[in-house]
Amino acid sequence: MATITMTVNGSEVSAEAEGRTLLSQYLREGLGMTGTHVGCDTSQCGACVVHVNGQAVKSCTMFAAEAAGAEVTTVEGMANADGSLGVIQQAFQDHHGLQCGFCTPGMVMSAAALLKDNPKPTEAEIRDYLEGNICRCTGYQNIVRAIMAASGQEVPGAIAAE
């Protein structure tokens, strides 16, 4: 076991980890931050997506030791400073971009990574970018609408939020 230190959502954190400890395990079991979900554990589903040094990665397919010293952002870091939902999270709520919610942390983190590089994506670009994030409830329709809304674009066919 070794102590691994990194910055998670702006705070420096440390926890014990083995060589084989995955970043997802380090976050969930080492730090108790269970917002990052592990769906498939085979790097297919994308529920575990977090940002490492600003880039979306599947935290189940990266060792915690590889993230030593890195800046990590998880879904817990996506809310506003006052605790209210961030723009992307709020858009997911407004457009019902989730049903069971299991895939949502990864969807939000992938959406954030997309909008950082491409602030006004087309629907096709959103669908392409979400290739590695699997949702078994929504059929993606409302997820795509939520991301369109979060990017400040008109949302075709959306039912206006109350």
Add this chain to the structure above:
Amino acid sequence: MHNFDFVSPSTVEEAAAALQGDEAQALGGGQTLIPTMKQRLAAPTTLVSLTGIAGMSGVSSDGGALTIGGATTHATVADQAGAYPALAALAGGIGDPAVRNRGTIGGSLANNDPSACYPSAVLGSGATVVTNTREIAADDFFDGMFTTALDEGEIITAVRFPVPQAASYQKFLQPASRFALTGVFVAQYADGVRVAVTGASEGGVFRWSEAEAALSADFSAGALDGLSVSADGMIGDLHGTPEYRAHLIKVLTKRAVSAAA
């Protein structure tokens, strides 16, 4: 997953020394190796991370050649290999965005998955694989499914691609895995055309020499009309029969020529 010692050297020399240990294994981006270790199909006792080595990441262009560091991610190649657009497009189509942010060219080539995209670009470009001890021509590098000319502990430090006059990579996606069910890389050089096929053969990536001869004489999709690929030795699985893959090779080669020309 069995446990292991994780080491993160900062130089190629340190990494090479660490890889001399018994059951030591190099780790690129881990997008294949980590799932493989989870299944206990690999159980190294020491894992030597190559991603922290200065000088092994990045893309540089010089005198008609594009050099990519062995630890360069697919996302970086997609973004920075503009001097070789077909290669940038290939890198931008591997896996999904999160996978492209971790997976590396060196890791992909060392693994030599029979359905991986990169081997077709390396073989189709007649690229040179640069290691910590030597340079290996693409024609000598790939040695059958999951097998390469690399020695134990040898590290791919860079890959050097001669930039062609025209090129295209076309893949028929296996939609669940996002690997190539079959993929074809076509590149036209002053001294001839190269055609490399991935995803189809039980022997891994290979050159379709009849197509190369036809396209070197006439670089048009029509030049391939009289040719066919035998299904002998092609992969057959639940996603496609050997005959289907053999058929796809010609279809995709034509598409690649049309896209490149």
